[in-house]
Amino acid sequence: MAASAPTPHGTGFPIEGRCGYYVEKKKRFCRMVVAAGKRFCGEHAGAAEVWYRPTVSRVGNKFADIQKEENTRKRILCPLDPKHTVYEDQLAKHLKKCNSREKPKPSNEPAERKKLEIEEGIIDNVRFTRKQAEISSVMFSFCFVKDFFIQDINAGLKDETEISEQLVPISSLSEEQLENLIKKLRKASEGLNSTLKDQIMSHPALHDALHDPKNGDSATKHLKQQASILGNIEKLKLLGPRRCFVEFGAGKGKLSHWVDIALKDAEEVHFILVEKVTTRFKVDGKHRKKNSVFERLQIDIQHLCLSKLHNFQLLYHKS
Numbered sequence: 573m574a575a576s577a578p579t580p581h582g583t584g585f586p587i588e589g590r591c592g593y594y595v596e597k598k599k600r601f602c603r604m605v606v607a608a609g610k611r612f613c614g615e616h617a618g619a620a621e622v623w624y625r626p627t628v629s630r631v632g633n634k635f636a637d638i639q640k641e642e643n644t645r646k647r648i649l650c651p652l653d654p655k656h657t658v659y660e661d662q663l664a665k666h667l668k669k670c671n672s673r674e675k676p677k678p679s680n681e682p683a684e685r686k687k688l689e690i691e692e693g694i695i696d697n698v699r700f701t702r703k704q705a706e707i708s709s710v711m712f713s714f715c716f717v718k719d720f721f722i723q724d725i726n727a728g729l730k731d732e733t734e735i736s737e738q739l740v741p742i743s744s745l746s747e748e749q750l751e752n753l754i755k756k757l758r759k760a761s762e763g764l765n766s767t768l769k770d771q772i773m774s775h776p777a778l779h780d781a782l783h784d785p786k787n788g789d790s791a792t793k794h795l796k797q798q799a800s801i802l803g804n805i806e807k808l809k810l811l812g813p814r815r816c817f818v819e820f821g822a823g824k825g826k827l828s829h830w831v832d833i834a835l836k837d838a839e840e841v842h843f844i845l846v847e848k849v850t851t852r853f854k855v856d857g858k859h860r861k862k863n864s865v866f867e868r869l870q871i872d873i874q875h876l877c878l879s880k881l882h883n884f885q886l887l888y889h890k891s
Contacts, residue, residue: 591616597788615657617647653849671850720869720880727874773803777834798830805831813838820873822847825856825866832864839863844881848872 586592591602593616604613647657653672667673745753774782778799781787787795805811811834819828822845835841845856845868856866869876 597790599786599788614647614659617645720877721871721875722877722880723875725875725877771804771807772800773807774799775802775806775830775834777802777830794826798827801827802830802834806834811835811838814840816842816844818844818846818878820846822856822868823851824854825851825868828866829855829859832859832866835864837863841865843867844869846871846873846876 586601587603589605591604591606591613592611593602593613594600595602602613602616604615606613610617646660648660648663650656650658650666650670650672651663652667652670658666658670742750742753774796778795782792782795782799811831813835815838817828817831819825822828825843825845828843828845832841832843841864843856843864843866845866847868847870850870854868856868859866
């Protein structure tokens with residue numbers, strides 16, 4: 573990967589054992605751990621120039637050899653996920669362990685066995701009450717993984733052979749049928765506001781983060797988006813106790829993080845974060861409040877049946 577040369581940043585230095593590449597848009601050094609004797613992480617190994625030069629006392633006489641090795645090995649975009657790169661000579665090995673590779677589908681047999689054990693009050697030879705099991709939503713989400721995984725449930729019709737015989741093209745309708753259809757559509761759309769207006773808002777929960785001078789342009793943009801979403805959620809009076817928030821394409825889970833902060837001490841709040849790929853630096857794992865439950869599902873939305881999620885069922889029965 574051809575990386576641009578980093579920009580000097582005052583008199584700062586990268587953390588010992590971390591990448592020496594300065595990320596301009598984040599206004600800090602890359603925090604990835606480097607291999608022994610390396611100056612850059614894998615993503616920035618192609619950087620030809622860097623303002624920070626290790627001294628001879630740190631790398632000895634091996635500096636020239638290290639520099640040559642880093643510049644000669646070619647990095648390419650991963651064919652499974654172009655968001656990261658890989659050494660070209662290690663592509664075959666990488667594809668076998670890449671986090672974006674297709675995972676095996678959930679097996680029915682273990683889930684059925686676990687479900688039976690839960691009904692009997694035993695998991696891994698540990699006896700517990702059903703109430704205790706309900707509290708452990710993470711355990712339940714694992715045990716019932718086959719329940720909310722339904723192959724292609726949100727994929728739509730695969731081919732024309734699946735289209736119902738009752739569906740016909742509009743061009744084949746008679747004039748009378750077409751007029752009736754128009755009347756139905758007009759009646760169904762009555763009262764709908766067809767004009768969309770920008771509702772750019774903010775929320776005090778993100779005030780300090782928005783005014784942090786360390787933020788780069790990218791971080792500021794995302795914070796403004798999250799603050800606006802949070803402000804609109806509050807305007808719709810959706811912030812409150814006994815709620816279940818689902819964040820699709822959750823990534824690091826920052827949006828759910830700010831919603832949780834805005835809710836403060838609201839009781840019985842569940843967060844379900846759905847993400848297809850493995851994500852680094854997740855923030856949902858840092859929440860340990862007794863009133864909030866964070867659950868992360870690594871699944872493609874194409875196969876996710878929300879009505880089968882255990883937290884949904886619990887909240888439905890309590891309401």
